[in-house]
Amino acid sequence: MKVILKADVKGSGKKGDVIEVSEGYAKNFLIKKGLAELATATGINEIQQRKKAEAFHYAEEVKAMQALANELRNKEVTVTIRTGANGKVFGSVTSLQIAQALSALGYEVDKKKIQLGGGIKTLGSFPTEIRLMEGISTKITVNVVSEA
Numbered sequence: 001m002k003v004i005l006k007a008d009v010k011g012s013g014k015k016g017d018v019i020e021v022s023e024g025y026a027k028n029f030l031i032k033k034g035l036a037e038l039a040t041a042t043g044i045n046e047i048q049q050r051k052k053a054e055a056f057h058y059a060e061e062v063k064a065m066q067a068l069a070n071e072l073r074n075k076e077v078t079v080t081i082r083t084g085a086n087g088k089v090f091g092s093v094t095s096l097q098i099a100q101a102l103s104a105l106g107y108e109v110d111k112k113k114i115q116l117g118g119g120i121k122t123l124g125s126f127p128t129e130i131r132l133m134e135g136i137s138t139k140i141t142v143n144v145v146s147e148a
Contacts, residue, residue, distance in 0.1 A: 001020070001021060001022065001026045001027075001038075002020055003018070003019060003026050003036040003039055004016070004017070004018050004036060004037050004038075004044070005017050005030075005035065005036050007034075007035050009030065009035055009036070018044055061133070062133070065132040065133050068107065068132060069130075069132055069136050069137065071107070072107060072130060072140055073138045074141070075105070075140045075141070076125075076140065076142075077102055078101065079093050079097050079098060079101050079142060079143070080144075080145055081093060081144055081145075081146065081147065083146040083147070087123070087146070089122060089123065089144075092120055092121040093119065093120040093144055094111075094119075095112070095114035095116055096111045098111070098114050098116075099114060101142075102140075113130055113131050113132055114128060114130050115128065115130070115131055122144070123144050123145065123146060125141055125142070125144075126141070127139055127141055127142075128141070128142045
């Protein structure tokens with residue numbers, strides 16, 4: 001018996017999969033618990049249309065992220081930080097500060113996507129990676145200067 005899964009079922013498949021199972025398993029467990037529905041021609045067609053739409057939207061998102069990565073490549077942002085009289089830095093530069101500096105330039109980047117790898121605790125220029133999504137990343141330069 002063919003059924004369309006409404007939720008992930010361990011050992012059977014993921015939500016939206018059309019699977020072949022025994023009639024008893026389908027009627028007594030999957031359908032009874034609301035985990036699946038009978039696979040009709042319209043249901044299967046609906047699943048296929050939904051998967052095509054998801055693939056299209058994912059491809060559009062990849063294109064947008066690739067374009068953003070190309071725009072950001074080799075950009076420089078400047079972050080100011082408080083320092084003491086002898087040049088000692090108070091605190092460190094955070095990914096939030098870098099995201100705000102990028103926002104000021106017109107690029108909206110989530111702070112979670114900025115990879116600092118331990119923090120920036122001195123003045124100077126630092127190469128920083130931004131991972132926009134899986135497989136798409138770019139590098140920017142963060143210039144840390146003292147507040148005047």
